[in-house]
Amino acid sequence: MAERERSHTRPLGGVFVAHSQVLDAPAVQRALTRMAHEVVERNGGVEGIVLVGLQTGGVPLATRMAEALRQIERADIELGSLDVAFYRDDIGLRPVLPEAVTDIQGDLTGKVVVLVDDVLFTGRTIRAALNALNDFGRARSVQLAVMIDRGHRELPIRPDFVGKNLPTRREEMVDVGDDGVWIGTLEDK
Amino acid sequence: MTRPHHLLSVADLGIDGIAEVLRVAEAFAEVERRSMPKVPTLRGKVVATLFFEESTRTRLSFETAAKRLSADVLSLAVANSSVKKGESLRDTVETVEAMGIDALIVRHASSGAPHQVARWVTRARVINAGDGWHEHPTQALLDCFTVRQVLAERKGAAPEELGIDCFEGLRVLIVGDIRHSRVARSEILAYTALGAHVTLAAPGSLLPPSLEGWPVTVAPDFDAALAGADVVSLLRLQSERGSGSFVPSLREYTAGWGLTARRVALLSDDAIVTHPGPMVRGVEIASDVADLPRTVVTQQVTNGVAVRMAILFLLLGGEWPGGVPHG
Numbered sequence: 001m002a003e004r005e006r007s008h009t010r011p012l013g014g015v016f017v018a019h020s021q022v023l024d025a026p027a028v029q030r031a032l033t034r035m036a037h038e039v040v041e042r043n044g045g046v047e048g049i050v051l052v053g054l055q056t057g058g059v060p061l062a063t064r065m066a067e068a069l070r071q072i073e074r075a076d077i078e079l080g081s082l083d084v085a086f087y088r089d090d091i092g093l094r095p096v097l098p099e100a101v102t103d104i105q106g107d108l109t110g111k112v113v114v115l116v117d118d119v120l121f122t123g124r125t126i127r128a129a130l131n132a133l134n135d136f137g138r139a140r141s142v143q144l145a146v147m148i149d150r151g152h153r154e155l156p157i158r159p160d161f162v163g164k165n166l167p168t169r170r171e172e173m174v175d176v177g178d179d180g181v182w183i184g185t186l187e188d189k
Numbered sequence: 190m191t192r193p194h195h196l197l198s199v200a201d202l203g204i205d206g207i208a209e210v211l212r213v214a215e216a217f218a219e220v221e222r223r224s225m226p227k228v229p230t231l232r233g234k235v236v237a238t239l240f241f242e243e244s245t246r247t248r249l250s251f252e253t254a255a256k257r258l259s260a261d262v263l264s265l266a267v268a269n270s271s272v273k274k275g276e277s278l279r280d281t282v283e284t285v286e287a288m289g290i291d292a293l294i295v296r297h298a299s300s301g302a303p304h305q306v307a308r309w310v311t312r313a314r315v316i317n318a319g320d321g322w323h324e325h326p327t328q329a330l331l332d333c334f335t336v337r338q339v340l341a342e343r344k345g346a347a348p349e350e351l352g353i354d355c356f357e358g359l360r361v362l363i364v365g366d367i368r369h370s371r372v373a374r375s376e377i378l379a380y381t382a383l384g385a386h387v388t389l390a391a392p393g394s395l396l397p398p399s400l401e402g403w404p405v406t407v408a409p410d411f412d413a414a415l416a417g418a419d420v421v422s423l424l425r426l427q428s429e430r431g432s433g434s435f436v437p438s439l440r441e442y443t444a445g446w447g448l449t450a451r452r453v454a455l456l457s458d459d460a461i462v463t464h465p466g467p468m469v470r471g472v473e474i475a476s477d478v479a480d481l482p483r484t485v486v487t488q489q490v491t492n493g494v495a496v497r498m499a500i501l502f503l504l505l506g507g508e509w510p511g512g513v514p515h516g
C-alpha cells in the first residue's frame with residue numbers, strides 16, 4: 001500500500017495513505033486533453049482565456065492544460081496561479097497558511113478565467129478563489145475545471161469541466177499526483 | 190512548529206518561526222504589489238497600537254498592515270490619553286483589552302514593558318514594536334526579508350526559492366550605537382539564528398558594558414571590517430537615550446564611525462547597506478551614501494508592511510485544532 005506525504009496537508013501534518021487507484025497517469029492525461037477540447041468548444045477558441053491554477057494541486061494541472069490548449073489551437077495561453085489562503089472562511093477555525101505566492105499578471109477585466117483545481121469537494125476553496133479573483137479585476141466569466149469531483153458540496157458551486165466524477169465518503173481523501181489519482185485516508189503521523 | 194502567542198522577542202520564533210515569517214511575508218508582498226492591495230483575511234479583528242514613545246514608520250507600517258488585512262485599527266495617542274492623567278500601564282492595557290481588542294502593538298521607552306503587558310492580557314496577542322534598549326523584533330525580521338530579496342534579485346530567483354540558506358555564512362556588520370539599540374539586539378538574534386556571522390563596530394563607549402554570551406565579535410579595525418562585509422547595518426545615535434554624552438561630538442563620531450564616501454569605497458561591490466530609520470544624514474551616514482542603490486532603506490520600509498502583515502496573520506489567523514479534514 002502506497003504511503004506518501006501529501007504536500008498540501010502540511011498544516012495538519014498528516015500522512016496520506018492510499019487505498020486504491022482511480023485513474024492512472026495516461027488516464028489523467030486523456031482527461032486533461034478532453035477537458036482542453038471542451039474549453040475550446042465552449043469558448044469558441046482560446047481568445048481572452050486565462051488559466052488560473054489553484055495552489056498547490058491545481059497548478060501543475062493548469063500548466064498541463066495550457067500545453068494541451070497550445071497544441072490544439074496553436075496559440076499562446078495566459079497562465080497564472082492563485083493561493084486562496086487569505087480569502088478562506090475558516091481562518092481562525094483551522095490552520096490556514098499560504099502555500100505559495102500568487103502569480104497573476106495584469107488585469108483580469110474582460111478576460112475569461114478558467115480556474116483549475118485537482119479535487120472539488122466542499123466548494124469552499126472555489127468560493128475563496130472567486131473572491132480573490134475579484135481583486136484582480138472584473139472577469140467576463142469564470143469557469144471551473146477540476147480533475148476529480150468528489151461530491152459533498154457545502155455551497156452552490158458546480159464545475160464546468162470534470163475529469164472524473166468520483167463518489168466518496170466524507171472522511172476519505174483523494175490525491176492527484178504525477179502517477180495518477182488515488183483514493184485513501186489521512187492518518188496521523 | 191508551535192505558534193507563539195505573542196511576538197516579544199525574535200527568540201520567541203526560533204529558526205523555523207523566522208523562516209515561516211519570511212515565507213508568509215512573501216505572499217503578502219505579492220498582495221502589496223497588486224493594484225488593489227487589500228485582502229479580507231482579518232475581517233472582524235481589532236488591532237490597537239499603543240505607542241508610549243514617538244514613531245513615524247513603525248506605527249504607520251503596523252496600521253497599514255492591519256488595514257490591508259481588513260482588521261479594524263485603533264491607535265491610542267498617549268499624549269491625549271488618560272496616561273497623562275496618571276493612569277498606570279496596567280490599567281491602560283486592561284481598559285483597552287476590555288473593549289475586545291485582539292492584538293496590542295506596544296512601543297515603550299522601558300525595556301520589558303511589552304513582556305509585562307503580555308502577562309496582564311487574558312486573550313489579546315501582544316506585539317513588541319520596540320521596548321527601550323531591548324528589542325524591536327519586526328524591524329530585524331524586515332531587515333532579513335529585505336536582504337534576502339536583494340540576494341534573490343541578483344540571482345534572478347524568487348526570494349522564497351532561496352529559503353533561509355542564503356543567510357548561512359553571510360557576514361553582517363552592525364555599526365553605531367549598539368549600546369542603546371533595540372534594533373541591534375533583535376538583528377543579532379535573527380541573523381545569527383539564520384546562520385550569519387555578526388560583527389559589531391562602534392566606539393567602546395557605545396558598545397554594551399558586557400558582550401559575554403553574545404554570539405558576535407567586535408571588529409578590531411572598522412575599515413577592514415567594512416571591506417569584508419556582505420551587509421552593513423547602520424544605527425542611529427539614540428540621542429533620546431543619552432547617546433550624546435557617550436561621544437565627544439557628532440563630528441568626531443562621523444569622522445570615526447560614519448559611513449562616509451571614503452568608507453563606502455572600501456565596501457565590496459555587492460555589499461548591502463541597511464538602516465532602520467530615521468536616518469540622520471551627515472552623522473551615521475553621508476547624504477550621498479544614503480541615496481546609493483546599495484542603500485535599501487526604501488525597500489525596508491515597503492517590506493515592513495508585508496512582514497507585519499505576516500506577523501499579524503500568524504498571531505491572529507487561528508489556533509491549531511488539528512484533525513479537521515481538508516476542504
